[in-house]
Amino acid sequence: xxxxxxxxxxxxxxxxxxxxxxxxxxxxxxxxxxxxxxxxxxxxxxxxxxxxxxxxxxxxxxxxxxxxxxxxxxxxxxxxxxxxxxxxxxxxxxxxxxxxxxxxxxxxxxxxxxxxxxxxxxxxxxxxxxxxxxxxxxxxxxxxxxxxxxxxxxxxxxxxxxxxxxxxxxxxxxxxxxxxxxxxxxxxxxxxxxxxxxxxxxxxxxxxxxxxxxxxxxxxxxxxxxxxxxxxxxxxxxxxxxxxxxxxxxxxxxxxxxxxxxxxxxxxxxxxxxxxxxxxxxxxxxxxxxxxxxxxxxxxxxxxxxxxxxxx
Amino acid sequence: xxxxxxxxxxxxxxxxxxxxxxxxxxxxxxxxxxxxxxxxxxxxxxxxxxxxxxxxxxxxxxxxxxxxxxxxxxxxxxxxxxxxxxxxxxxxxxxxxxxxxxxxxxxxxxxxxxxxxxxxxxxxxxxxxxxxxxxxxxxxxxxxxxxxxxxxxxxxxxxxxxxxxxxxxxxxxxxxxxxxxxxxxxxxxxxxxxxxxxxxxxxxxxxxxxxxxxxxxxxxxxxxxxxxxxxxxxxxxxxxxxxxxxxxxxxxxxxxxxxxxxxxxxxxxxxxxxxxxxxxxxxxxxxxxxxxxxxxxxxxxxxxx
Numbered sequence: 333x334x335x336x337x338x339x340x341x342x343x344x345x346x347x348x349x350x351x352x353x354x355x356x357x358x359x360x361x362x363x364x365x366x367x368x369x370x371x372x373x374x375x376x377x378x379x380x381x382x383x384x385x386x387x388x389x390x391x392x393x394x395x396x397x398x399x400x401x402x403x404x405x406x407x408x409x410x411x412x413x414x415x416x417x418x419x420x421x422x423x424x425x426x427x428x429x430x431x432x433x434x435x436x437x438x439x440x441x442x443x444x445x446x447x448x449x450x451x452x453x454x455x456x457x458x459x460x461x462x463x464x465x466x467x468x469x470x471x472x473x474x475x476x477x478x479x480x481x482x483x484x485x486x487x488x489x490x491x492x493x494x495x496x497x498x499x500x501x502x503x504x505x506x507x508x509x510x511x512x513x514x515x516x517x518x519x520x521x522x523x524x525x526x527x528x529x530x531x532x533x534x535x536x537x538x539x540x541x542x543x544x545x546x547x548x549x550x551x552x553x554x555x556x557x558x559x560x561x562x563x564x565x566x567x568x569x570x571x572x573x574x575x576x577x578x579x580x581x582x583x584x585x586x587x588x589x590x591x592x593x594x595x596x597x598x599x600x601x602x603x604x605x606x607x608x609x610x611x612x613x614x615x616x617x618x619x620x621x622x623x624x625x626x627x628x629x630x631x632x633x634x635x636x637x638x639x640x641x642x643x644x
Numbered sequence: 645x646x647x648x649x650x651x652x653x654x655x656x657x658x659x660x661x662x663x664x665x666x667x668x669x670x671x672x673x674x675x676x677x678x679x680x681x682x683x684x685x686x687x688x689x690x691x692x693x694x695x696x697x698x699x700x701x702x703x704x705x706x707x708x709x710x711x712x713x714x715x716x717x718x719x720x721x722x723x724x725x726x727x728x729x730x731x732x733x734x735x736x737x738x739x740x741x742x743x744x745x746x747x748x749x750x751x752x753x754x755x756x757x758x759x760x761x762x763x764x765x766x767x768x769x770x771x772x773x774x775x776x777x778x779x780x781x782x783x784x785x786x787x788x789x790x791x792x793x794x795x796x797x798x799x800x801x802x803x804x805x806x807x808x809x810x811x812x813x814x815x816x817x818x819x820x821x822x823x824x825x826x827x828x829x830x831x832x833x834x835x836x837x838x839x840x841x842x843x844x845x846x847x848x849x850x851x852x853x854x855x856x857x858x859x860x861x862x863x864x865x866x867x868x869x870x871x872x873x874x875x876x877x878x879x880x881x882x883x884x885x886x887x888x889x890x891x892x893x894x895x896x897x898x899x900x901x902x903x904x905x906x907x908x909x910x911x912x913x914x915x916x917x918x919x920x921x922x923x924x925x926x927x928x929x930x931x932x933x934x935x936x937x938x939x940x941x942x943x944x945x946x947x948x949x
Contacts, residue, residue: 383784402783402946409786419777436785436792480781 335397336361336488336519337382342391344377344543351377352388353543359488359521364514366534367523368630370640374543375523376416379490383413395488409437412486412518416493418477420465427452427461430479437484451483454509471502478506482513489513491522495529507533527630539634546637551630558628558636560586562599564606566613567621571595575616582608651685661687662695671716674706743822748907750818751831754811755876755896758839759867761807762846766800767859770850783946793942797847797935804843808836830906830920837924837931838899844934845895851938851945870896880904895930898923 337359344352352374359365367375380386382393384402393400395407420429430448438444452458455475465473478494491510495503510533514520524530530537531551539546539554547554561584571590579597580588586600599605606625613620634640654660665683673680682699686692706723713719773779773796782792812832816823823831849862870876874896875883883891891897902923909916 385780385783403789405786405788408784411784413781413784415777415780417777419775419781421772421778423772433781433785436782436787 335359336395337521338394339382340392342378342381342388342393344381344386344388351543352381355391355543355545357538357545357548359519361519362517363535364520364522364533366530366537367521367540368525368527368530368537369540370525373540375540376492377543379492379521379523383490410487412482412484412489414478414481414489414491414494416496418473420476420480422465425462425464426457426468426476429465429476430483433480434483447483447485451479454512455479456505469499470497471499474498475502475506478509486518488519489521491520493524495524495526531630537630539630539637541638547633554630554633555628558632559600560598560628560632561601562605563626563628564597564599564609564623565626566595566609566623567593568595568618569593571618575618579609579612582612655685655687658687661689661691664699675710675716675719740821743819744827744907747815747819747822747827747831748903750815751835751903752876752900754835755838755874755899756867756871757811758807758835758842759845759870759896760863762804762842763849763863763867764859765803765807766843766846767850767853767862768856769800770847771854771856774850774854789943789946793939800847801843804839808839811835826912827906827909831903834899834902834906834920834924837927838895841895841927841931841934844931844938848934848938851941870894874900876900895927898926
């Protein structure tokens with residue numbers, strides 16, 4: 333696979349703050365790369381540097397094997413961007429907004445009409461074409477924002493937290509739309525601090541914190557970085573101290589926490605922990621409502637790497 | 645009317661307006677260089693003033709010719725020769741000064757109307773394009789920046805020209821007689837050139853200011869300020885010299901000054917056209933400067949930090 337984006341030793345500083353610190357990574361053709369990190373970790377700054385909206389102190393950025401410059405218009409034709417902020421004209425209808433932004437790339441009117449209709453269908457805004465942006469809900473507005481960014485059918489798409497403050501229905505529509513774009517051949521760079529979205533969507537993930545690359549790889553590869561193997565949560569009431577101590581002493585238990593409602597047990601390695609725990613609870617006749625097992629999440633990886641939660 | 649009473653009566657009834665009594669030895673005293681006084685009685689009205697003026701002119705001329713005349717008879721002959729000379733005068737234009745004053749007053753006011761209108765409308769439009777997210781989306785698009793800038797300027801020029809057309813139409817209604825003459829064409833051309841400058845200035849401000857709320861303040865400062873400084877409301881003749889010197893730095897001054905020049909034109913010859921073209925050229929130079937500045941500012945702001 334050829335590199336669609338190649339970022340090498342990128343450093344961006346704002347006076348005394350180093351927003352991006354010696355960041356290097358590549359994006360391969362046809363993949364969805366997730367940039368995961370808490371707010372202020374440098375995700376948007378990195379994208380803005382790649383798009384030449386921000387100047388940077390060090391490093392190089394190459395897109396489609398060419399150096400990215402503000403005047404690289406041929407290269408920009410292949411790029412689509414969906415920013416975190418909704419970027420539409422309040423004075424234009426849904427259709428006219430998409431048509432305007434598509435017109436910045438596509439001059440042929442017939443072709444543009446087709447592209448606009450395709451974009452509207454992709455984000456499922458067929459019934460809202462004549463609506464003005466202020467008449468749309470937050471979720472529909474986000475979908476319009478996406479349609480404006482991808483209507484010209486770019487080969488490379490940057491999506492900067494496109495689902496912030498979006499209702500679940502719109503979120504699902506947006507995520508489905510992104511998968512569809514990828515299936516049609518688009519390479520996607522997706523930034524988010526929602527790890528669930530990143531896990532669902534991304535082929536590879538880069539974890540950023542304070543402008544530094546902490547880890548990179550597929551979700552499975554990253555999860556191996558966590559020092560835990562399994563998390564079991566049990567909804568249980570009034571578990572006494574003696575039982576807690578007994579569970580703590582069970583094999584391969586790394587740690588245990590109990591908040592009076594949910595008992596959470598973390599296992600470092602091994603398997604069949606759920607069966608062993610359920611056998612113990614049954615034997616001791618301890619009643620419980622729900623019990624479930626989880627693999628470590630990207631949040632656990634982030635916690636392991638930084639000592640803090642992704643949403644801190 | 646040989647008696648004093650009859651004279652007084654005739655004057656009272658305005659049968660006559662002016663009576664000159666030439667005293668004895670007047671001619672000899674006059675020829676000797678003394679200043680003999682004539683005895684005058686008049687009605688002190690317009691006709692009397694006219695007679696007084698003609699008498700003074702006659703005596704002044706006689707006084708001047710006295711030096712080259714040997715005798716009284718020669719002086720009379722010289723006077724007749726001088727006053728018999730005629731000059732043919734042909735009126736080349738029929739100046740409608742009242743109409744021209746009205747037209748100049750209207751077009752001087754158009755300075756404010758064009759500036760305020762262009763700045764308000766164009767800044768309002770550009771503020772939509774200057775919203776940070778929209779601007780970012782435009783900057784990362786494949787639209788060539790110079791081309792985008794040019795298209796934005798040209799599309800806004802349609803608005804400016806429509807505004808100018810509206811004001812010209814109003815002038816045709818208000819002072820149609822003047823507007824359908826050479827003077828009118830000069831006013832229209834001058835205002836068109838100024839419209840281009842107002843467009844360029846509005847475009848520059850639109851590139852600088854993104855806050856819609858600041859717009860009213862800017863219109864007041866620029867449109868109203870330059871109109872006052874450059875004599876759109878108060879005639880330039882009444883303004884202090886130092887204010888006019890400062891006003892030279894503003895395009896409104898050259899526009900308004902050209903309007904005032906047009907008002908005073910007697911005949912449209914090459915010298916007049918040259919002077920008007922110089923004024924319009926200065927306004928166009930301002931327009932060019934504003935466009936270049938707007939382009940440079942837009943180019944500099946291609947990066948968000």
